[in-house]
């Protein structure tokens with residue numbers, strides 16, 4: 630009970646901090662005290678490739694002979710008052726390197742450091758879903774608060790830190806339970822929640838039990854970080870569900886909703902499409918700015 634209370638208080642404390650950060654950023658000298666909306670700079674950062682991945686595992690009904698190198702990436706949101714938020718955290722544990730043999734792998738924390746952001750300066754990690762390639766790196770960022778949907782956490786992580794359902798790796802379930810115990814996890818309560826000023830979480834993609842995607846307010850427009858609720862541009866362009874979903878109709882509805890939320894379909898960012906790094910540009914290798 631005491632633990633639950635302290636987690637609740639920690640999350641309240643953080644929410645209050647986020648609000649005051651936004652207000653602070655808006656309070657420039659000589660400018661109206663009316664709060665300006667918080668805006669974010671968004672980058673996609675690539676830390677590995679998995680070669681020759683079957684497209685049929687990404688796009689429902691795709692030709693079984695098609696293969697492609699998929700981009701392993703996470704997203705950095707830089708916002709008000711120096712706030713540095715990751716959407717997903719990649720992977721680094723040896724068992725995943727051994728079983729997936731990624732090429733051009735760098736630890737997500739190292740990829741971030743190369744980009745110029747020290748891993749210990751990350752304030753938040755928003756986990757879209759519990760799969761190893763998105764969750765595993767969460768403990769590389771020692772000062773970050775971790776955000777995940779309450780239903781996702783409760784469905785996959787047992788009270789003892791063992792996996793409650795199969796989609797989560799046992800090492801990652803234990804890691805997430807440890808972070809929870811340490812008071813570093815905030816559970817997001819469902820759909821349409823603005824978890825930080827200008828950053829809103831949505832459910833319904835059904836990649837996993839309660840996978841979430843995010844809208845992010847930019848200086849010009851609104852981006853959607855879909856993560857694996859949309860694997861490839863091909864899903865969106867051809868209106869085809871992702872291959873791994875608990876509910877194809879719900880996944881398609883989520884894709885339609887992303888089109889409504891994003892100010893242009895160009896600002897909808899899929900989870901593994903290497904074309905993200907061609908459609909957008911950046912100054913530093915392996916990172917592009919979503920704008």
Ligand SMILES: [Zn+2]
Nearest residue numbers: 760762857900
């Ligand atoms: Zn993935």
